[in-house]
Amino acid sequence: MPAGNWADLPQWPTSMLERVRKQAPRVHCLMNTVVQKLVADGLSALGAIPSMTSSTEEVQDFARKADALVVNLGTLDKQRREAIGLAVDVAAAREIPWVLDPAHCDYSPPRARFAQDLLQRQPTALRANAAEYGLLTVPDRVVAVETGVVDHISFAGQTISVANGDPLMAKVTGTGCLSGAVIAAFLAVDDDRHAATAAAMLVLGVAAEKAALSASGPGSFEPALLDALAALDGGDILERAKVTG
Ligand SMILES: Nc1ncnc2c1ncn2[C@@H]1O[C@H](COP(=O)(O)OP(=O)(O)OP(=O)(O)O)[C@@H](O)[C@H]1O
Ligand SMILES: Cc1ncsc1CCO
Numbered sequence: 198m199p200a201g202n203w204a205d206l207p208q209w210p211t212s213m214l215e216r217v218r219k220q221a222p223r224v225h226c227l228m229n230t231v232v233q234k235l236v237a238d239g240l241s242a243l244g245a246i247p248s249m250t251s252s253t254e255e256v257q258d259f260a261r262k263a264d265a266l267v268v269n270l271g272t273l274d275k276q277r278r279e280a281i282g283l284a285v286d287v288a289a290a291r292e293i294p295w296v297l298d299p300a301h302c303d304y305s306p307p308r309a310r311f312a313q314d315l316l317q318r319q320p321t322a323l324r325a326n327a328a329e330y331g332l333l334t335v336p337d338r339v340v341a342v343e344t345g346v347v348d349h350i351s352f353a354g355q356t357i358s359v360a361n362g363d364p365l366m367a368k369v370t371g372t373g374c375l376s377g378a379v380i381a382a383f384l385a386v387d388d389d390r391h392a393a394t395a396a397a398m399l400v401l402g403v404a405a406e407k408a409a410l411s412a413s414g415p416g417s418f419e420p421a422l423l424d425a426l427a428a429l430d431g432g433d434i435l436e437r438a439k440v441t442g
C-alpha cells in the first residue's frame with residue numbers, strides 16, 4: 198500500500214503514469230462547456246482517450262464504452278442533470294470509477310444539493326477547491342481531494358499531501374477541472390483509489406512545474422502544460438515530488 202510509504206516506494210506514481218500511457222483508458226467527461234477543450238487536450242497529452250457528449254440519447258452508450266467517468270457541474274442545466282444521472286447509472290452498473298467535481302457549488306444552493314445527492318451515489322473520488330469542499334459531506338468510501346496550493350487527498354482516515362504545482366495553475370481556467378479528469382484516468386488503471394488519486398495530483402503538479410519553467414504567463418503556460426504532460430518521465434517525478442503522508 199503506497200499511502201504512508203512514499204519514502205520506500207517512490208516509483209508507484211511513475212508506474213501508474215506508464216500504465217495510463219500503455220492502456221490508454223477511455224475517460225468519458227460530463228464536462229462544463231468552458232473548459233472542454235483543455236480537458237480533452239490534457240487527457241490526450243497524458244495518454245488517455247477523452248470523450249465528451251452530454252446528450253441524453255447517447256450518454257449511456259458512451260459511458261458503456263468508457264473505463265472511467267468524470268462528472269463536472271460547472272455549467273449545469275436540466276438536460277445535463279439528466280445526462281449525469283444516466284451516466285452514473287451506467288458507471289454504477291459496470292463498476293467503473295467515476296469522479297465528481299462539484300464546480301461552483303458554492304455559488305448556488307441547488308447545485309450544492311445536487312452535488313451532495315451525487316456524493317450519496319458513491320463516486321470513487323471527489324475533487325473540489327477549498328470553497329466547494331467546505332460545503333460538502335464526503336461519505337467514507339469516497340476519496341476526498343481538496344485542491345489548492347497544497348492538495349490534500351484523504352481516504353480511510355489517512356491523508357496524502359501533494360505540494361507540487363505552480364501559481365500559474367490558478368491563472369488558467371480549468372486546471373482544477375483537468376485534475377478531476379486526470380484522476381479518472383489514473384483510477385482506470387489502478388484499484389488502489391487513494392494511491393491512484395494522489396499519483397494523478399502529483400503528475401499534474403510536476404507537469405505544471407515543468408511548464409512554468411518555459412512559460413511567460415498564463416497564455417504560454419497552457420500549451421506548455423500539455424507538452425509537459427506528454428513528456429513527463431519518472432526522473433521528473435522523483436526529482437520534484439513533494440509528497441507527505
Ligand atoms: N497557488 C498555487 N500553487 C500551486 N498549485 C496550485 C495553486 N493554485 C492551484 N493550484 C493547482 O491547480 C489545480 C487546480 O486547483 P484549484 O483549487 O485552483 O481548482 P479550481 O478552483 O476548481 O480550478 P478551475 O475551476 O479553474 O478548474 C490543482 O492541481 C492545484 O494543485
Ligand atoms: C469559469 C467557469 N464557469 C462555469 S464552469 C467554469 C470553469 C471551471 O471553473
Ligand SMILES: [Mg+2]
Binds near residue numbers: 300301326373
Ligand atoms: Mg473548479
